[in-house]
Amino acid sequence: MRRFLLSLGLVLGLxxxxxxxxxxxxxxxxxxxxxxxxxxxAITGLAATGDADAERVLKALADDAxxxxxxxxxxxAGGQVLDAASGAAIKPAPANPESIGLxxxxxxxxxxxxxxxxxxxxxxxxxxxAAKLLLADMGDGAALLPILDKAVKAEADGEIKxxxxxxxxxxxxTSPDAAVxxxxxxxxxxxxxxxxxxxxxxxxEKQGDAYLETDDKVRYAAQTAIKSIEGRLAWSETAxxxxxxxxxxxxxxxxxxxxxxxxxxxxxxxxxxxxxxxxGAYSAYAMQTLFRASFPDFVDYxxxxxxxVAFFVAALVGMAMERTVIRHLYGRPLETLLATWGxxxxxxxxxxxxxxxxxxxxxxxxxxxxxxxxxxxxxxxWNRLVIVAFSGFVLLLVWLMMNKTRLGMFVRxxxxxxxxxxxxxxxxARIDTLAFGIGSGIAGLxxxxxxQIANVGPDMGTGYIVDSFMVVVLGGVGQLAGAVWAxxxxxxxxxxxxxxxxxxxxxxxxxxFIIIFIQKRPQGLFALKGRFVEN
Amino acid sequence: xQNRRSFIKAAVLSASIAAIGAMSSxxxxxxxxxxxxxxxxxxxxxxxxxxxKETALMTIDEINAKGGVLGKKLEPVVVDPxxxxxxxxxxxxxxxxxxxxxxxxxxxxxxxRKSVLPVxxxxxxxxxxxxxxxxxELEKNVFYTGAAPNxxxxxxxEYLMSxxxxxxxxxxxxxxxxxxxxxxxxxxxxxLKSKGVAEADIMEEYTPFGHSDYQTIIAKIKxxxxxxxKTAVISTINGDSNVPFYKELGNAGLKAKxxxxxxxxxxxxxxxxxxxxxxxxxxxxxxxxxxxxxxENDKFIKMYRDWAKKAKLPKxxxxxxNDPMEATYVGIHMWAQAVEKAKSTDTDKxxxxxxxxTFNAPSGFTLKMDETNxxxxxxxxxxxIKADGQFNTVWKTKGPIRAQPWSPFIPGNESKQKL
Numbered sequence: 001m002r003r004f005l006l007s008l009g010l011v012l013g014l015x016x017x018x019x020x021x022x023x024x025x026x027x028x029x030x031x032x033x034x035x036x037x038x039x040x041x042a043i044t045g046l047a048a049t050g051d052a053d054a055e056r057v058l059k060a061l062a063d064d065a066x067x068x069x070x071x072x073x074x075x076x077a078g079g080q081v082l083d084a085a086s087g088a089a090i091k092p093a094p095a096n097p098e099s100i101g102l103x104x105x106x107x108x109x110x111x112x113x114x115x116x117x118x119x120x121x122x123x124x125x126x127x128x129x130a131a132k133l134l135l136a137d138m139g140d141g142a143a144l145l146p147i148l149d150k151a152v153k154a155e156a157d158g159e160i161k162x163x164x165x166x167x168x169x170x171x172x173x174t175s176p177d178a179a180v181x182x183x184x185x186x187x188x189x190x191x192x193x194x195x196x197x198x199x200x201x202x203x204x205e206k207q208g209d210a211y212l213e214t215d216d217k218v219r220y221a222a223q224t225a226i227k228s229i230e231g232r233l234a235w236s237e238t239a240x241x242x243x244x245x246x247x248x249x250x251x252x253x254x255x256x257x258x259x260x261x262x263x264x265x266x267x268x269x270x271x272x273x274x275x276x277x278x279x280g281a282y283s284a285y286a287m288q289t290l291f292r293a294s295f296p297d298f299v300d301y302x303x304x305x306x307x308x309v310a311f312f313v314a315a316l317v318g319m320a321m322e323r324t325v326i327r328h329l330y331g332r333p334l335e336t337l338l339a340t341w342g343x344x345x346x347x348x349x350x351x352x353x354x355x356x357x358x359x360x361x362x363x364x365x366x367x368x369x370x371x372x373x374x375x376x377x378x379x380x381x382w383n384r385l386v387i388v389a390f391s392g393f394v395l396l397l398v399w400l401m402m403n404k405t406r407l408g409m410f411v412r413x414x415x416x417x418x419x420x421x422x423x424x425x426x427x428x429a430r431i432d433t434l435a436f437g438i439g440s441g442i443a444g445l446x447x448x449x450x451x452q453i454a455n456v457g458p459d460m461g462t463g464y465i466v467d468s469f470m471v472v473v474l475g476g477v478g479q480l481a482g483a484v485w486a487x488x489x490x491x492x493x494x495x496x497x498x499x500x501x502x503x504x505x506x507x508x509x510x511x512x513f514i515i516i517f518i519q520k521r522p523q524g525l526f527a528l529k530g531r532f533v534e535n
Numbered sequence: 536x537q538n539r540r541s542f543i544k545a546a547v548l549s550a551s552i553a554a555i556g557a558m559s560s561x562x563x564x565x566x567x568x569x570x571x572x573x574x575x576x577x578x579x580x581x582x583x584x585x586x587x588k589e590t591a592l593m594t595i596d597e598i599n600a601k602g603g604v605l606g607k608k609l610e611p612v613v614v615d616p617x618x619x620x621x622x623x624x625x626x627x628x629x630x631x632x633x634x635x636x637x638x639x640x641x642x643x644x645x646x647x648r649k650s651v652l653p654v655x656x657x658x659x660x661x662x663x664x665x666x667x668x669x670x671x672e673l674e675k676n677v678f679y680t681g682a683a684p685n686x687x688x689x690x691x692x693e694y695l696m697s698x699x700x701x702x703x704x705x706x707x708x709x710x711x712x713x714x715x716x717x718x719x720x721x722x723x724x725x726x727l728k729s730k731g732v733a734e735a736d737i738m739e740e741y742t743p744f745g746h747s748d749y750q751t752i753i754a755k756i757k758x759x760x761x762x763x764x765k766t767a768v769i770s771t772i773n774g775d776s777n778v779p780f781y782k783e784l785g786n787a788g789l790k791a792k793x794x795x796x797x798x799x800x801x802x803x804x805x806x807x808x809x810x811x812x813x814x815x816x817x818x819x820x821x822x823x824x825x826x827x828x829x830x831e832n833d834k835f836i837k838m839y840r841d842w843a844k845k846a847k848l849p850k851x852x853x854x855x856x857n858d859p860m861e862a863t864y865v866g867i868h869m870w871a872q873a874v875e876k877a878k879s880t881d882t883d884k885x886x887x888x889x890x891x892x893t894f895n896a897p898s899g900f901t902l903k904m905d906e907t908n909x910x911x912x913x914x915x916x917x918x919x920i921k922a923d924g925q926f927n928t929v930w931k932t933k934g935p936i937r938a939q940p941w942s943p944f945i946p947g948n949e950s951k952q953k954l
Contacts, residue, residue, distance in 0.1 A: 036699040103919060103929040104816050105701050108792050136793075194761030201763040237758065244750035251748075356849060357577035357615075358585055359775055363810060364782070371786050377757060381786035384750070453782070454747040455775045459578060463745060498751040503742040504712050 023053050025085045028073040031057075031066065032100050039106060047113040055117055057084050062110045067097035119151045124160070131163040136195070145171040166191060170199060178215040185218055189225030192232040193376040200226050236375035241499060242492060247384040249491025250391035251449065253484060255464045256471035257391075257398060258443030260483040262318075262436055264472050265415050268326055269337045272344035273468055274461025276314045276440045278351060280447020281456045283310035285360050300365040303448065310444040317347075318440020322433050330432075344461070351458040359457035368452060387449045394445050398480065401438065411435045415478070470514055476524025485525055567610035568603075568880055570595060570867075571630035573641025573651070578618025579745045579774040583859070584643045586804050587665060588613060590860040591640050593842040594867040604871045605878065612636055618774075620650045627651040631658040637880035638663065638870055640863055644773060645669060645715040652677070661882050663870060665862035667799060667821075669718035670940045673954060676882070678889060679910045680866040681859060682822050683938035684722050688769075690915045691797050691820035692723060694930050695767045696730065700917075701795060703767035705736040707756050710771035712741040719771055719799070725944035736764070746776050749783040757787070760794045768796040777805050785813025791919070792816060802857035806924035807850075814920045821858035822898060822913040824926045829899035835864065836897075855924070856897075865896050865911070869904055900935050908954050910938030 023046070030042025043061075046054050060066045060075040066084065067076050073084040074097055081093040102110065111133060118130035148168045155161045169187040172180050185203070188196050203213040203222035213219045255277060262270045284306040291302040321343055329336045364383050371379040402408035410431045413421040422428050454460065471490060475482030490510065497506035518524075572591045574584040595609045603609055612634045616622040623642065630636045631654065638661040642648040645668050655662050655676040667682040694700040706727060710716025720739055727737060738759050740752055760766035772780055777800070784796065797818040803825050806814075825836065836856050843851040869892045874880055877888035892904045903912045912935035918926030941951035 101919075101927045101929065103699065104792055104795055105699060107816065108701075111792075194758075198761055198763040237754075240754055241751070244748075244754065247750065248748055352577065358581050358849070359778075361807075369786065369810075369813075371788060373788075377761065379788055381783070383786065453779060455745075455778055457581075457775070463747075495751055499755065502740060503746060503752070507743060 023057065023085045025072060028057070028084050031061065032068045032073060036103075036106075040109065043106065043109055043113065047117075053085075053087060055114065056087060058110055058114050058117075060084070061100065061102065062107065062114060064099060064102075066100045068100060069094035069097035073100075116147060119147065119164075120154070124157055127155070127157070128160050128163075131160050131167065135163055135167055166196075170196070173199060173203075178218055181213075181215065181218045182221055185221040185225050189221070189228055191229060193229070194233060195376075197226055197229045197233070200229075233375075233377055236378040239374070240378045240380075241495060243380055243384075245492030245495035246488060247388055247491070248495055249488035250388045251446075251453070252467055252471050252491055253487035254387070254391045254394060254446035254449045255443075256446075256468040256483055256487055257394060257480075258439045258441070258446060259468045259472050260475070260480055261398070261439035261442065263469070264475075264477050264479065264483065265411065266432065266435055266439070267333075267415070267477075268330075268436070269333050269340065270326075270439075271337055271341040271465065272321065272347060273443055274463070274465035275344045275347035275351075276318060276443035276461070277447040277450060277464055278347070278456075278458065278461040279314045279317055280310040280444030281362070281451040281460060282351060282355060282360075282447075283313050283444065284448045284451040285355070285362050285456055288362060300367060303365060303368075303452075306448050307445060310448045311441040312444075314444025314447065315437040315441030318443075319433050319437035321440075322436040326436065327429070327432065344465075348458045348461070355458070357458060359455045362451040362456050364452055383452050387452065390445075390449055394442060395480075395484065398442060402480065407431075407434060470511075473518060474514060474524055476526040479524070479526045482524055482526035567608045568605070568874075569610050569612055569634055569636040571627075571634065571636035571639035571641065572611055572613045573616060573623065573626055573630065573639050574643065575618040575647075576613075576615040579776075580618040580643055580647075582775045582778075582805060583773075583800070586854075586857070586860055587640075587643070587863050589842065589846065589848060590839065590856075590863045591867060592846070593839060594864050596842070597838065598867070598871055604874050605880075609871075616647070620644075620646050623647040624650045624654050627654045627660070627662075628658070631655070631660045637661070637874075638885070640665065640866060642666070643859070644713065645718075646713045648677075649714060659882050661870075661885060663863075663866040665866055666859045669715045669722070670938075670942050671718055671945065671948075673908060673940050675886065675909075677909065678866065678870075678904070679938070679940070680862040680869075682913055682915075683910055683940050684719060684942050685939040686822060686913045686915055686936050687799055687820050688719050688723055689726055690932065690936075691799070691818070691917060692726060692769065694820075694917050695769075695795070695797060695818075699930065701765055701767070703795075704732070704764035705759065705762075705766040706732065706738070707759060707766065707768040708737065708739045708771075709752065709756075709768055710741055711746070711773045711776060712743055713773075715773070716741065716771035720769075722942045722944045723769060725942075729944065742772070742776065744774065744776070747779040749780045753783050753787045753789065756794065757789060766794050768794060770796050770798040771800060772798070773800045777801050781814055781817075784817075785810075790816070791818075797917075802859070803855035803924060803926070804857045804860075806920065807853065807855060811920055811924040812922050815922050817920050818917060818929075819920070819926060820915065820917050821926075822915060823858045823861040823896070824916050824918050824928055825856045826918070826925045826928065827897070827899055827916070829897070831895055832897040832899065834897075835861070861897050862911075865894050865902060869894050902935060905937060908938060908940055910940055911935075912937050 027042060027045055030038050030045070033039050033042065046057060057066065057075070065076050067074055069081065074090065074094070075082040075084050076097050081090050081097060082088065083090050115130040115133040118126050121127050121130070148164060148171055152161065152164045152168050155164055165187065169184040172184040175181050175184070185200065188200060200222050204219055204226065205212050211219060213222065258276065259270065259273045262268050262273065284303065287302045287306040287309055291299045291305070325339050325343060326336060329339055368383040368386055371381040373379045402411065410426050413426055414428050414431045418428055450460070471483055471486045474490065475486030494506050494510045497509050501509065572588055574588045575581050576585055576588060592611055595611050598604060599608045612630060614626040614630060616626045627639065630639055640663045642651060642664050643666050648664055651662065652674060654660070656674065660676060662677045663680060664677055665680050667687045668679070670683045695703040708720040708723060710720060724737060740755070742752065756768060795816065795818055797820060799820060801819050802821060839856050840854060843854040848854060869889065870885070872892050872894070873885050873888040877884040889904050890906045893901050896902045898914055900914045905912060914935050915932045916928050917930040918928045921927050939952070941948040941954060943952060
């Protein structure tokens with residue numbers, strides 16, 4: 001890397017005066033070599049010519065457009081085949097150009113060479129991108145110092161100048177002059193980047209008994225700088241951990257919210273709850289397939305359509321379950337448990353028959369891919385952010401439904417005192433069906449969210465049934481607020497445990513904790529106060 | 536009197552049952568040889584194993600089209616153990632004692648192989664296992680057509696440590712929690728130590744089967760990588776957990792240039808289920824890639840594409856081939872050759888005839904079954920993922936390497952190096 005950067009330094013000196021001439025085809029041949037060192041040397045050599053032609057070839061190489069055809073190196077561009085050395089189109093186009101591949105090390109080298117060439121571009125955006133790329137990829141880059149000296153002086157834009165100043169400091173870390181090193185370390189101490197910390201670490205490392213860095217002052221400054229960078233990194237690390245916990249919690253909540261109604265409020269032990277999640281996820285898949293086939297322009301918005309579809313499909317299946325099986329078993333929890341477990345097997349098999357035993361692919365829409373960078377070492381993925389917001393939205397809906405609508409009032413009345421509710425004219429049987437349908441529909445919504453982060457397959461539900469019951473039981477049966485706190489608590493606790501003890505142990509610890517908790521407090525976190533009249 | 540009558544009754548009954556049994560078995564034995572296929576067609580491993588079932592059926596079809604083996608047609612018996620390890624043993628017993636198969640092609644995870652082993656030993660069956668695994672095993676009844684650690688894991692790590700591979704100095708060993716990743720990582724840890732990598736520069740992490748929340752682990756990897764020196768991740772994650780893992784990796788912005796991930800269980804088939812663009816540059820080590828160019832491979836790919844259309848597989852126009860599929864293909868052909876040589880499907884005779892069998896494989900090399908250790912000599916390829924889900928070979932061995940099922944990096948194996 002360093003040797004290459006050194007030659008780059010030379011190059012950039014030359015490139016100002018560089019006379020424009022065709023590239024040497026023999027030198028280009030090296031790019032097509034099978035030998036790694038020859039390829040690396042060829043790229044270095046190419047960068048060393050430093051003119052626009054070289055940049056064009058390097059760019060083609062980075063874009064995977066460079067190929068070998070008929071014994072010479074060519075650039076394939078939009079159906080045309082250009083000679084790499086001269087840039088002229090070859091006619092007729094040679095058949096079967098064989099693409100020249102890069103591996104990671106070479107790709108990094110090519111990107112670095114291109115970025116260094118672009119530091120002097122007239123376009124501000126291009127310079128900024130180049131500077132950022134070098135900051136991320138350069139390492140110590142001492143050999144880049146002459147170019148950076150020049151670039152820092154030439155740069156007028158404030159933002160780019162800040163980045164270049166940091167690059168400049170990084171490059172001076174290995175300077176033979178202790179005073180220069182000290183100044184560099186002090187500049188870098190202002191940073192909040194893990195990459196900078198990695199650069200400073202060797203300064204305080206010991207080899208045998210002697211420190212690698214001989215100057216005490218520099219070493220001391222490096223130590224302080226590392227401490228202050230770590231301090232800045234620490235909060236974002238904790239913030240990241242809390243976010244992953246909240247994100248897991250929101251998923252648990254979505255999975256469990258439907259159950260909080262069917263089990264928590266109505267008291268039906270519904271072992272087929274996981275399969276209602278699965279139905280929701282498959283609805284998302286079906287909508288994606290439909291949009292891909294019929295509305296390819298709007299394929300990014302299939303999820304918006306999937307939300308109501310999943311709700312109604314899952315609600316219909318739930319109501320059918322209630323009407324045909326569960327209503328005959330009210331007040332007989334053990335029979336309900338067995339019957340719904342049987343239903344879950346039926347639903348799994350039905351999904352296998354309809355969609356096949358293999359997992360299906362549900363893609364994140366473009367607006368849910370990637371992440372938003374909060375700090376140098378903290379980026380929050382969009383799909384998780386959207387799911388957190390979505391669970392808040394669903395929670396709000398459920399709360400409104402239960403507390404602000406006539407139906408919600410009836411549901412609460414029936415679950416608190418069924419005979420009395422019947423006496424005052426509430427159609428209890430219909431309310432049961434509707435409430436069960438709503439609980440199932442919400443499970444369907446949970447399934448849509450799950451389809452964005454987990455695998456969608458016939459048995460996906462079985463993995464969530466335990467988690468869902470855990471949340472509802474821990475939160476306290478009959479309580480929506482309890483489910484919210486339990487889901488978030490479980491999410492954050494299990495993520496912190498995972499960070500500390502690994503995923504396998506964390507799962508065990510969480511289960512042990514719940515067993516102990518339920519023994520000490522069987523009513524859950526929040527218990528209904530007052531008269532809870534049920535049998 | 537009473538006794539005699541019941542005896543006669545019983546004798547007649549059993550004789551007639553035996554006759555029916557003999558009739559049906561002779562009816563089959565006359566023109567077919569039964570071949571068992573034991574792969575999960577549902578559950579967490581279905582993503583990988585379903586394609587192997589299809590490859591086996593295709594290869595059997597190909598052999599039958601050329602007249603079968605010993606003049607008899609092969610008759611596949613497909614069972615689905617549903618990614619459930621005890622069920623593998625149950626289904627294996629059914630294949631051997633009920634269906635009387637001459638040979639079984641099957642298993643993916645090491646835990647499934649370990650669970651069927653006692654059955655094959657007890658009933659003296661024959662199993663061809665087509666997937667790379669951790670070694671530390673050598674059974675008379677099993678032929679291993681996948682790679683041993685020195686044919687996949689060790690060369691991959693050597694590549695990462697080379698200048699060409701980015702001179703990695705720190706390693707994250709990440710896997711699913713079962714025997715293959717645990718043992719492979721034990722071997723790799725010993726190997727890394729022998730190369731002078733310090734204990735503090737190795738991080739080991741495991742997740743349960745079917746794990747789908749990789750946030751914490753990716754955050755940990757990021758933090759580990761930020762502590763200086765070039766870091767690489769060695770992934771032995773198996774099954775459909777790979778999809779959320781790579782999704783999270785892409786969303787978290789961890790690029791292959793900074794922290795390359797080399798996977799031992801991710802091939803073309805697994806990448807079909809993900810958007811490969813964020814994964815460009817991440818690596819996999821195998822003994823075959825679909826992108827390898829040679830006439831044998833062209834033939835193999837075309838044959839599978841035609842098969843997919845004929846069998847009406849889902850998304851038949853985008854089917855891919857991968858390493859365990861090639862290993863299945865090679866295994867079935869070698870078994871057929873061995874049966875022809877032994878002129879019998881008897882387990883012991885076939886085992887003897889397998890030694891030294893060669894086959895011109897789609898990887899472009901002539902593979903040989905080792906004379907003594909039941910493993911294939913295989914070439915090693917290292918490829919980087921391309922945006923279309925295929926691999927670009929960045930490094931390969933000059934020729935096939937002999938397997939070391941007993942890794943020299945595990946203490947106690949010194950005396951077994953000749954095997």
